Amino acid sequence: MKRTLLVAIALLLLSAGVVAGVQEYQRTNSSRVSNASWFTQPSEVVEKIDLINNSGHFSFIREKGRWFVLFNGKKCLARQDVIENLFTKLREMPPQNCAEVEPKKILEYRLDNPKIRITLSGEELWHLGVGRAAVSGEVFYARKGNGQVCMITPEVVTLLDQPVATFIDSRLIAVPSSQITKIRMQGESTGTWEIDRSDDGFIFSYPEALVKHAVNQNSAELFIHTLVNGGASCESAGALLGAVADFSISVWQEGDSDPTTIVIFKRDVEKGVYKAKDSRQPDPVELSPELVAQLKVTAFALQEKPIFDVNVGEAVKQKLSRIDGKQVRNITITKTTEGWVDDLTNQELTGMDLFIWRLGEMQYQSLPVRNRPESALLSLSWNIYAAEGLPLVELYFYTDPELPEGVCWVRLQRESVWYPVSSQLLRDLRARLPFNQ
Numbered sequence: 001m002k003r004t005l006l007v008a009i010a011l012l013l014l015s016a017g018v019v020a021g022v023q024e025y026q027r028t029n030s031s032r033v034s035n036a037s038w039f040t041q042p043s044e045v046v047e048k049i050d051l052i053n054n055s056g057h058f059s060f061i062r063e064k065g066r067w068f069v070l071f072n073g074k075k076c077l078a079r080q081d082v083i084e085n086l087f088t089k090l091r092e093m094p095p096q097n098c099a100e101v102e103p104k105k106i107l108e109y110r111l112d113n114p115k116i117r118i119t120l121s122g123e124e125l126w127h128l129g130v131g132r133a134a135v136s137g138e139v140f141y142a143r144k145g146n147g148q149v150c151m152i153t154p155e156v157v158t159l160l161d162q163p164v165a166t167f168i169d170s171r172l173i174a175v176p177s178s179q180i181t182k183i184r185m186q187g188e189s190t191g192t193w194e195i196d197r198s199d200d201g202f203i204f205s206y207p208e209a210l211v212k213h214a215v216n217q218n219s220a221e222l223f224i225h226t227l228v229n230g231g232a233s234c235e236s237a238g239a240l241l242g243a244v245a246d247f248s249i250s251v252w253q254e255g256d257s258d259p260t261t262i263v264i265f266k267r268d269v270e271k272g273v274y275k276a277k278d279s280r281q282p283d284p285v286e287l288s289p290e291l292v293a294q295l296k297v298t299a300f301a302l303q304e305k306p307i308f309d310v311n312v313g314e315a316v317k318q319k320l321s322r323i324d325g326k327q328v329r330n331i332t333i334t335k336t337t338e339g340w341v342d343d344l345t346n347q348e349l350t351g352m353d354l355f356i357w358r359l360g361e362m363q364y365q366s367l368p369v370r371n372r373p374e375s376a377l378l379s380l381s382w383n384i385y386a387a388e389g390l391p392l393v394e395l396y397f398y399t400d401p402e403l404p405e406g407v408c409w410v411r412l413q414r415e416s417v418w419y420p421v422s423s424q425l426l427r428d429l430r431a432r433l434p435f436n437q
Contacts, residue, residue, distance in 0.1 A: 038094040038144075039126050043087040046122040053116045055163040068282065069167050075282045076234040077169040089159050095142060095150030109141035109149065116160050119145075130157055170231045172278065173260045175253040177221075177228045184259070185297065187247025193299035195220060204299065214304040216363075223302065226294045227251065232278060232285035240265065240284050243275055247296060264292055305363040307410060307419050310393045312360045317385040318352070322435045323378050329435035344436055355429065356384075359395075364419035365407060372418060376400045376409050380426055397426045 049060040058071035060078055067078040106112050114129035127145030130152070134141065139151040182205075184194045194206035195215055202220045204210035227249070243265040250259040261279045264287065273286040287295075318333045318340075332343040333352060340352035359382075376398040384392045394413035403409070408423035 039087075039090045039120065039128075041120065041122055041124060041126065043084060046087070046120050048121040049083075049086075050119040050121075051117070051160065053161045055161070058164050058167075060167070069164060071164050072235075074234060077281050078167050079169045082167055086159065089156070093153055093156050093159075095144075095152045095156075098144065098148045098150040100147055101149045105149065106143070109143075111141060111143040111149065114143070116157065118160055128160075130160065165235070168234060169280070170233065171228075172230045172232055172262055173227055173251050174280065175228065175251060175260065177224045179254045180224060180227075180251055181254050182252040182259075183224070183227075184250040185247065185299075186250075187245075187296075190247045190296055190298050193302075195302065204302075210299055210303075213299075215302050216304045219302050223295075223297050226291070230287075230291050230295070232276060232281075232287055233273075234281055234283055234285045236286060238275070238284070240275060240277065246274075249295065264295070300367070305365075307362055307364060307395075307421070308393055308412060312356050312384055312392060314386045315356055315384045315392060316387055317389070319383040319385075320429065320433060320435070321381045322430055322433075323380065331433055331435050342434065345434070347434070349433070351432070355425070358425050359384075359393075362410070362421055362425065364410075364421050366420050368417045368419045370416060370418075372416075373398075373400055373402065373409065375402045376418070379408070380429060382429070397423075399423070399426075 047062050051058055051060070056071065058069055060067050060069055060083060062068075067080055067083045069076045069078045101109075109131040111129055111131040114131050116130035118128050120126040125145065129143045131141040131143065133139070133154075134151070137154075139153060140157050142150050142152045142156075144150060180197065182194065182196045184192075184206075186192045192207065193204065193210060195202040196205040201217045202215045204213055204215060246264050246266045248261060248263040250261045252259045259279075263277045265275045265277075267274055271289075273288060274292045276285050276287050278285050316335045320331050320333075322329045333340050333349060334343055335341075338348060340349045341347065342349055377400070378396060379399045380397040381395070382397070383394045386392050396411045396413070398409040398411070398418075400407075400409055403420060406423055407420050408426050410419045410421050411417065
């Protein structure tokens with residue numbers, strides 16, 4: 001209520017001042033008060049916007065139906081929705097009590113050289129300059145291109161006093177993830193591969209050798225999430241003279257025959273940002289090293305990489321051995337109606353179904369090897385059986401100081417293939433199970 005009252009008082013006081021100014025102005029001048037309206041042009045006829053505010057001076061130009069931002073010698077694609085919102089808000093928030101005032105009021109309202117100015121050029125020229133706030137702070141003085149002084153709300157001032165970054169389209173692609181139909185990766189370090197959206201998720205469509213492999217949907221969705229939400233900076237990227245392409249990503253969306261393509265270039269130095277060329281942007285952009293690392297994806301990283309295809313959900317008995325040098329400790333676990341029970345102590349062991357599930361989800365993290373690594377040390381064996389003692393799977397976990405941190409080897413019985421996997425399951429089994437002496 002108090003806020004409403006203050007606004008009403010401010011409007012009343014300014015109205016009185018404006019009217020007084022108009023009366024004085026008309027006594028000394030023969031021109032009449034203009035009835036020029038607020039901004040009413042259709043946004044389609046506006047071809048250029050010039051904006052000066054507390055962040056600097058930048059312009060917007062329309063080319064082939066798209067808005068671009070010009071600033072500091074740079075040209076960047078603008079957020080089309082932000083520009084349209086600017087037009088919409090200007091129409092929805094017209095000023096009040098517009099009138100001509102005497103010249104000294106122009107100085108008093110700081111409208112002789114306003115710090116915030118906007119000019120729209122099209123079929124007509126429309127201009128607005130923003131002066132100081134009224135004493136109440138609830139409204140601002142503004143001057144239209146025809147010389148009239150008006151009162152505008154703080155919302156209009158906030159709308160016009162945004163930094164240039166607000167208007168720049170910094171997205172890598174402007175496609176909702178649900179509308180992406182195809183992705184192509186090309187690069188010396190990533191290889192060339194394509195995935196297409198099907199009724200059952202994404203599938204490999206190129207090269208032919210990959211078509212038989214399944215795509216890990218979680219990995220594909222994470223990659224797409226990075227593409228859709230990753231940001232690029234076009235505010236400081238320099239020229240691409242002598243730049244060498246590292247890899248490129250092309251993205252197709254539903255209904256479009258031409259993709260959005262991003263080419264990432266190799267860095268001249270080991271540290272610092274990467275330069276890139278986005279087909280949506282007229283000038284080069286810059287990407288952070290963290291984002292580039294997430295985008296640099298091989299087909300192998302997207303593949304389903306199960307170590308076995310046995311349904312471990314059929315398990316009814318497990319035998320595990322923990323190996324510490326020459327010391328070996330064992331445990332045998334049987335599934336009962338109450339859950340998994342230690343055969344020796346008859347103690348129920350909670351969480352075994354989760355261990356079984358995690359085993360079924362285990363995938364190798366890099367290419368397997370055929371020969372036993374010299375530094376591999378046996379750490380755990382895990383035999384799982386179905387009803388009537390039918391073996392389901394027999395695995396052997398090995399630690400290896402030569403592997404990256406958090407990785408261990410897994411080998412299946414009767415196989416000479418060694419798979420590098422996350423060592424978290426191994427650590428949890430060794431730590432949580434009550435192995436017997």
